[in-house]
Amino acid sequence: MTSINGAGQSNLSYLDQLKGMQEKKLQEDQKVTTGQNELKQEDFLSLLTKQLAQQDPFKPVGNDQMIAQMASFATVDGITQMNEQFGSLNSAMTSNQALQASSLVGRDVLIPSSTGVKQAEGGMAGMVKLPQALDNMMVRVENEQGQLIKTFDMGAKPPGEHRLEWDGTDERGNVLPEGRYQLKVAGLVDGESREFDVSTYANVNSVLLGNGDGNVMLNLAGFDSPFKLAEVLEVGKV
Structure with a gap:
């Protein structure tokens, strides 16, 4: 005015x-x-x-x-x-x-990624959540190139969360080298094969304050990019 x-x-x-x-x-x-x-x-x-x-x-x-x-x-x-x-x-x-x-450094956390890191010794662990019961839950292990390493049957499973364990060996029992591998879970639903989302455990190397956006980030062993603390689904036992 x-x-x-x-x-x-x-x-x-x-x-x-x-x-x-x-x-x-x-x-x-x-x-x-x-x-x-x-x-x-x-x-x-x-x-x-x-x-x-x-x-x-x-x-x-x-x-x-x-x-x-x-x-x-x-x-x-x-x-x-x-x-x-x-x-x-x-x-x-x-x-x-x-x-x-910072108390998470050195501990395993569950992240929403089917790709995990196998150390030189031991295997990998993950988690799958089934929306319904399966008569036979099949687990596939693939390397970074998508090549099939091993498959194993975990049998009948009810709905809910189920822990996955891979001992780090191939079909012949040979110990595989350290690196990144992927866990896949599938089963028959109404006569058709269906895959389910898998999460894997990763070890926390360090903690970052983020990029000034208020997010706390975790550097995980074997991963190039950090994960948000808010993305962590579960903290493993000490």
Whole structure:
């Protein structure tokens, strides 16, 4: 809203002046990479003082308009403070989560991935959740190239979660080298073969604070990319 004073000059409202000042600062920020780039409380008060000093004495700003502008200022200032408090709270919560997650280092966690890591000694473990009973649950083990390594029958299983154990050997009983392998589970449902989602256990190497997005990340042995702590389905026993 714009009013014209006795001298024929344009008298912008407090909010309009603030908007113009913000746009000017944005243009300056595109050219300057350092220095202040935010409006502070002093800028609001300066604009309000200038508006009062330059207003038309025959048409002064009404009380309702003044109250509305002061309320807008209070709202903006309150939102700024609230954002700062939320930022501090988020940082504190992330640090607390990272501290708690540090106790997972060296332990196994269950992640939503059918691909797991076999160490030089031993095999791999996983978990499958069956929505219904199966007469015979078949497990397939494949290497990174998708080649079949071993199959074994776990027999009839009721609905629910079931732990998978692979001893790390092939069909002939030879111990396979360390590396990444995939566990697949299938069974007959209404006469048709159906595969089910499998999760595997992985060992936690270290804990990261993430990329400033509030997520705590876990570096897992054998995986190039970290996993979010929120993705962990289960923590293995010590």
